[in-house]
Amino acid sequence: MSSEAIRPSTLDGIKRLANSIKVERGIKHIPALEVAAQLAGFQNLKHAQNVLKNGGNRPNARPGHRVYLTVYWRDKESDTRGRETLAIWLGTLWSDLITPAQLDHHRALTHFQPEGPDHLARRDMVQSQAQARRAICAAARTLQFMDTTKLRPSKSHSRAFPAGRSSNAVPGRDHYSIWYDRESKRYLFADEPYEPAVESRAAERAAWSEHHGFDIAKPSWPGMYNPDGGSRLYLIADPTKGVPLAPIVAALDRLPAPIVEATWDGESAPSTPIFFSPGTIARNEAAAKLPATETRKVTRGPRSTVGYVQTFVGPQRRPKGRMPIEVHAQVGKLLKSVLATSYNRKGVYNRVNGIRSELDEWTQREYNHAELPNEQFFELYYHESGSSFARTLSPDERTLHVGSLEQVKQILAQHYPDSPPLRALMKKLDASIGSMQTWSS
CATH class of the missing domain: 1.20.1260.40 (Ferritin)
Known part of the structure; x- marks a missing residue:
């Protein structure tokens, strides 16, 4: 049996697995430890040490699917650079929640692209470590919203407005997004204004709701945009043609507190070497093991x-x-x-x-x-x-x-x-x- 079939749950187990990998692959001990830690379900050896030394469990003992979010940064003033990576858990694969093309349909995901079956990364460098963390946290909250509601972001803005006209949108809207239910073919408007701003227009928004016959609901879960900065999530939909709000609110209210920069528990690392997620490594290794005939199918083509x-x-x-x-x-x-x-x-x-x-x-x-x-x-x-x-x-x-x-x-x-x-x-x-x-x- 290949050592890669082993899934260690202790540091000693990771070390034993690394010894086997070192012999099988002919690599040095430290790289073998990194591979062993990733095969055990951790981001890297440091992540494994931090979790297991504190009595935590191996990540894959938890049900669900893990996705890594990565952003690279460079601070030109201090001439420093690095990488921020956060692993979050979803109830389903991220690729079952949203297609790569649809990542562009929401502000928090638009700069991310697939780097592996369990990895999304920004291809542009942001300007500071703090900005990198904020971008990751916003993307994480948006993925959690999708995972919980099973809604997808949409650019069909007119579908969520009364009579299909943006001029009829709710007063005081800010940082809003449109969401689509694939099964019912219905839409929902997510509004995320700052709380003081929306409170000053509460009467106006209530009158709008009554006039157009639209429902407005406010989950206790504060939302995706900037929950630690004061923005709050309001869900708005036509009660007969839009997404029903009560089940969405109930689902969101079961979520834990939003992921925010102040409680960052991801990995901060140098910008090089580039980060490869466990799923990416497994996929690449599987491709490397393809028979020669399969490899030729990929590489056959014109000389140019x-x-x-x-x-x-x-x-x-x-x-x-x-x-x-x-x-x-x-x-x-x-x-x-x-x-x-x-x-x-x-x-x-x-x-x-x-x-x-x-x-x-x-x-x-x-x-x-x-x-x-x-x-x-x-x-x-x-x-x-x-x-x-x-x-x-x-x-x-x-x-x-x-x-x-x-x-x-x-x-x-x-x-x-x-x-x-x-x-x-x-x-x-x-x-x-x-x-x-x-x-x-």
């Missing part, structure tokens, strides 16, 4: 491309060869300049965002961590500074951004061989250019 496997997507291909890191940085700068001003032009923003995501994937395959340190990698295509939410651009601004996208096309054509993946990327760039040119002023 190379095969790879992308998380939650499957076998993919990229152009063969690699673009210099400094050129990736140049392309990233051009794309980020377009993204910073095109948020309200979705024909540009969504396509360019997809282009940078794909180039980010190619970069990961072209360079290892020794060649491209983690913090440098994050800066290539993400972590743009500031965004403009302009509704229009001047002709000169549009011409400038069209020129940036044309320059990206020229650079990619210069450094990558002609191939289906490159042509697909060029097609997206052409569509982005066309949308930018027709953006009326």
Whole structure:
């Protein structure tokens, strides 16, 4: 029996397992201890020591599914950097609660992306350790809300308003979000204003409720947005066409106190090496054990491309060869300049965002961590500074951004061989250019 089938529940058991792994894999003792701790269900050896020395149980003894949330940070003033990771428990797999594409439908999840079957991480670096923790806590609260209510975030805002019009929305709304029930096909409006602000408009909100016939309920669970800062959750829905509020309130009221920065119990670590969750490690090791015939199915293809496997997507291909890191940085700068001003032009923003995501994937395959340190990698295509939410651009601004996208096309054509993946990327760039040119002023 392979040692990987063993699930130790004590520190001595982890040490014994590490001795076996060291022999089986031919690795040194410390890395073997880290692997053994993760196979036991912990984040790493330090996490195992902290839990088991204090009389805690092995994490996997608990029912449910664990998900790791990771954010990397860099404080430019103090020239310090690091990683924050928090493990939370859900009643179901995170991927059964929300699709990767739907992560963009809620403010707390929009910058996260899948890194493994049990891991979500932000691909941009935030500006401080505190900001990283706040981002993780907000994402954790949102996942807990979804896990408890089984609702999914939605961008169909009009479905939750009286008569489908945003002008009819409840007075004093703030930090709101729209939620959808997949089974009943009904919607719910979650409003999270600060308590003093909503109290000053209580009579106005009550009159609105009576006029439109909408129910308003306030769970004792304070909510997702900023519960330790004074925001409070109100649930609003049409009693006949919307999500029934009573079962949602009852479910939320059974939740423990919200996860907040003040009670942080996650892991704070250096930014390198990059964190891999237990589920990610297990998936990668299973892929490595595939028969040669299965591996060839992934890598077979034209001479101008190379095969790879992308998380939650499957076998993919990229152009063969690699673009210099400094050129990736140049392309990233051009794309980020377009993204910073095109948020309200979705024909540009969504396509360019997809282009940078794909180039980010190619970069990961072209360079290892020794060649491209983690913090440098994050800066290539993400972590743009500031965004403009302009509704229009001047002709000169549009011409400038069209020129940036044309320059990206020229650079990619210069450094990558002609191939289906490159042509697909060029097609997206052409569509982005066309949308930018027709953006009326």
